[in-house]
Amino acid sequence: MRLSRFAVLFAILASSLAALAPMTGAQGTTLTIYSGRNEELVGPIIDQFEKDTGINVEVRYDNTTTLALALVEEGKNTPADIFFAQDAGALGLLEKNNLLLELPSYILESVEPRFHSQDGFWVGITGRARVVTYNTDNVSPEALPESLLGFADPTWKGRIGFAPTNASFHAHLTALRVELGDEAMQAFVQALVDNEAVPYEGNSAAVAAVAAGEVDVALVNHYYMFGLLKENPDAPLANYYFPGDDVGNLINIAGAAILNSSDNVPLAQQFIAYMLSRTAQQYFSDSTFEYPLLIGFEADPRLVPLAEIQTPEVDLTDLDDLETTLALLDEVINQ
Amino acid sequence: MRVSYRKNLVSTEKLLLAVSIPLAVLLLFPLGYLVIRASEVDSQAAANYLLRGSTLRIIGRSLLLVFSVSLTACLIGIPAAWLTTRTTLKGRDWWAVVLTLPLVIPSYVGAFALIGAFGPRGIFQGWLETLFGIERLPSIYGFWGAWFSVTLFSYPYVFLSVRAGLRGIDPALEEASRTLGKSALETLWRITLPQLRPFISAGVLLVALYTLSDFGAVAMMQYNVFTRAIYLQLGVNLNFAALLSLVLVVFTVLLMLFSIWMEGRGQYYTEHVHRKIRLIPLGHWQVAAQLYCIFIFGIALVGPMSVIAYWLYNGYVVQGEELHNILRPLQSSIRVAALAAGACGISAIPLVFLQVRYPRFFNQWITRSAYLGYALPGVVVALALVFVGARYFSTTLYQTLPMLIFAYVIRFLPQALGPTRASLMQVSPQIEECGLTLGKSRRKVFWGITLPLMRPGWVAGMALVFLTTLKELPLTLLLAPIGYDTLAVRIWSATAESFYARAAAPALVMVIISALSLVFVLDGDDRR
Structure with a gap:
């Protein structure tokens, strides 16, 4: 019995080894x-x-x-x-x-x-717009701020979800820096922290948290909501764009x-x-x-x-200085 | 006779060194890469970076997590191992398989399930709301969530390792203690547990290093430890990421020193032929023991599996999605996992013999150097191999299966080393010497005596590698032949974009093959 088990084990190994034969990849037209x-x-x-x-x-x-x-x-x-x-x-x-x-x-x-x-x-x-995805049961669109910076207001305490490690979020903060300066960006993140904004691993998780009512709004890309609605068409979700060329409207x-x-x-x-x-x-x-x-x-x-989204005057090629953004972010978030 | 035998021993050591040194050099590739990358940071900037508050906090958090996870993994793993090997626990064999299975649940899936169940507005909160009107649970994110999920998906390392130990201990010692009038509990405390030290320390080392290197669970739980910091830093400045990884290497060495201290010096073999173990009757403790197993099983396995089952049901029954064909990824997964297990099993033998039979300082550290690859985040090891592979082997080995298997060996060899080593420590060298003096060749002694005796740990080690390779991601993504698809890749690809229904089928299949392979390994051992 024991021997045969060993035999089976080695047979599996041997047959897998056969697969090690060099792979012949097609050249030129691939x-x-x-x-x-x-x-x-x-x-x-x-x-x-x-x-x-x-x-x-x-x-x-x-x-x-x-x-x-x-x-x-x-x-x-x-x-x-x-x-x-x-x-x-x-x-x-x-x-x-x-x-x-x-x-x-x-x-x-x-x-x-x-x-x-x-x-x-x-x-x-393809383009990916930064938006605010909100829970339609808990928030009316009129209550949403006219600018991204409006989320610094204490009325939003504990109600904001965001994805602090997400590349899109970093790009957005970089845009904020380019537009308004390092201090303004850091002050905004500090305001998020003071408002006990809830961090999530990625946009999907943040949007799922909005749908579940864990938080009322999330700072995410526009299409995550549609992904979730596909799985759960009754989720109380909507996207909000800021009026004018607010820095919140990055594409x-x-x-x-x-x-x-x-x-x-x-x-x-x-x-x-x-x-x-x-x-x-x-x-x-x-x-x-x-x-x-x-x-x-x-x-x-x-x-x-x-055409109806007025984006801030930010050049996407200027968004490559992530190092400064992350260093500033780190000082505030990682305490 | 004696003289020629000593000569024989020396040449064996040389032979082992001749195999082990090149192996260790290969295994240290990633370290070399990190040093090259980190040396590009100037020393003042490096010191500033390492000593600033946020880096120190990351170090503190990582240590806290490693300590607490290791402790709880022991609290779960050791009693469970004892119950399933030494007592009349009903359904022992079934529990042995089931309690090992949480190991195969990818930590990102597991953590996701835990958040779904115990999150502030999760399923559990839903029940509490109907029963008591509780609207919100305290946040699971942060330390508690990370501790909870990493423990649940890593305690099986202790469980498996200690089981191998319990099966290898000569029951004569315990019986002697009982005949001398000591109680069962005292025997456990004074005789069994001390005998288990190498196994516990091997298991704990694996848990601790796993905790350092895991990314999925800590990311999901938003707990900022080393791996998460390294991942973040990778996107910004590779050299600083390498620097942080080197700090991780330092901690790995410290953890190994701790494990050496924990193991102590002792002889873990006896000169007798082992008799069959007499099981301890549980009597009216049976119910409590069953409840204990059911509790672990419920949280670590039923929870995540229910989430997977829900995805499957919601996707295919409610929304009528088509089932994707996962036969090819299934074959690929089994193939690479079996190859990785075999390669690690074979590589482990010379390293372990060198370490156990010729325990000089130098030899010990040759073997221990293999642990470095295990503590590094997968993506760091992957990039190191991309660096070497593309530079020197771009037309030969780069992005081929042999190189992928080599990468798995770098990453997972310690899982095979730990239990194999502990098992070899239970084999008395005198038995081998007997074989030699009776005129058997070294090879015959190895195949006929040593290998069969050390088999439980060796097989358990290979099983661990098999299971871990099944769920491996970063190395597979970067180093596999292009288009090579495994179950883990399918699950990642689907969950990353929230197509949970499509992740469900491969996840379920992965747990099933793991269960089957465990039945094969554990059942085979129990029948000895």
Whole structure:
């Protein structure tokens, strides 16, 4: 009995070893993507791209930050042709490390200038607006402040949820710094802390907490609410945008770039152009509720149209100084 | 005869060193990488960073968490191990499997379930509201939540290790104590527990290092410890993240010193042939013992499993989603986990022999160096291997299965080392010498005597690696061949975007294979 158990164990091991035989990857016509965007979100449209173009695509999925770091460490030896990132900051990091290739103007010109890198190294594919998601049972929209800074008011004590470790939140604070200065940003975070704002691990958790009534409002991206409503259509949730060009109305992007070590540049350009095609933009609009960035393409009717959101005069490329933001944030939050 | 035997021993040590030193060098790759990265920070900036208030608070919190989790893991793990090996507890074999299973629940899933159940407005609060009108529970976030969840998903390291120890102890010592008129309790305290010291210390070391390296649970519970600080710092400045990781390495060494002290010096083997263990009748304590097991089982396993079952029900029955095919990720998961377990099992043997049979200072630390990879956050080890892999092996090993398995060995080898070592300590060298003097070759003695005797710990160690690899994420994501999909990757990908229904099926399958593999391992041992 004992021997046979051992035999089974070793048989499993041996058969697994057989799998170690060298993997033969197709060369040349295979496009390799590092995607910080989740497979559940972009997998279907990448499949569609393969079907429509006959190009074979391989994707490595991980967090945007981790992949950006891995790309920096890999340098010229990276197998990746394209980096598909969740936020502008990670793309900025690669741009600073001289790892990106300039995109052709026909790609850059398909989005507004505020949604691509000034030097043309990356382009936004979809837009993600910062909003306040609130619980409609506990808060009326009239009670919400006219500015993001209004949440410093003590009436919001214990009622705010936020995601202090989330990249979108950091980008938003950086925008606040660029717009109003370091002190103003730090004072705002201090006000959140004084108001006993509840920290959550990520936007989803914060929105779920709003739905459950743990907190009344959360400072998040606009589409998390729609994700939750899909699972639980009766959740008492709504999104709030600030009036005017308040600093609360930042629009960040998810975007893509081509690595300058790529030997598949034409295919890579074709891929990015495809992601900005009507087919792909419609797909993102329907399934992720993000803003399509292709000029002239309408967003989902449930969203406030992009043109109606007045964003503060902040250049997305200025959002790369995360170090200062995090240092300031750390002084306040981490006590 | 004696002379030639001594000569034999020396050459064995040399042989072991010849295998172990290169292995240890390979295992220290991540450390080298961290030193390279951290040395780019100038020393003044480094000192400022390390000595500022928030860094010190992170250190304090990490130590508090490590201490409290280790303590509670013992309080849960040791009694449970004793009940399932030494008493007439009904359903011992079933409890042995079930109480190990919380180990396979990924901590991000587990913590999510705990928040759902015990959060300020969770299920538990719902009950209390209907019964007593309580509208809100005190916040689970912070220390309490982190302590609670990390304990629940790591105590099985102590449980498994101590079980292996209890099965290996010669019952003659305990029987002698009882015949000399000592009570069962006194025997447990004076004879059994001291004999278990290497096993407890091996288990606690694994729990402590797990606590240092876990990210999912502390992140979910918003408790700012090392890993969370390192993750945050990674996105900002890699060099500072490396610096923080080096501090973690220092703590790992300190924890190992503590574990050496805890283990003490002693002989853990006897010269007899072991007899069958006589089980202690529980009598009317049976009910209490059952309730104890049910309580742990309820919180650590039924809770998270119910959440998974709810996701499954809500997704597929209520919302009519299609079931995704998870056969391929299932195969991939089993393949890498089995390979990692095998590779760790094989690597553990020379290292453990060197440490136990030739316990010189140098030899001891060769083996202990393997523990460093285990305390580092997975993503740090992954980036270290990306650095080395892309630079020197970009056209050969980089992003292939062998390199992935190597990465798992760096990360999880200590799980195999701890129990294997403790089991070897129970094997008397005199028995081996007997074999040698009777003219058997060293190889025959190893296969015929030593290996069978040390098997419980060795197999338990490999089982631990298997289970942990199943849920591993950061290494798999960065280093697996591109497109390689495991169950853990499926669960991560779905939960990260709140598609809980899609996470449910792979999570459930993962728990089921883990249970099956545990039945295989634990059942095999109990029939000896």
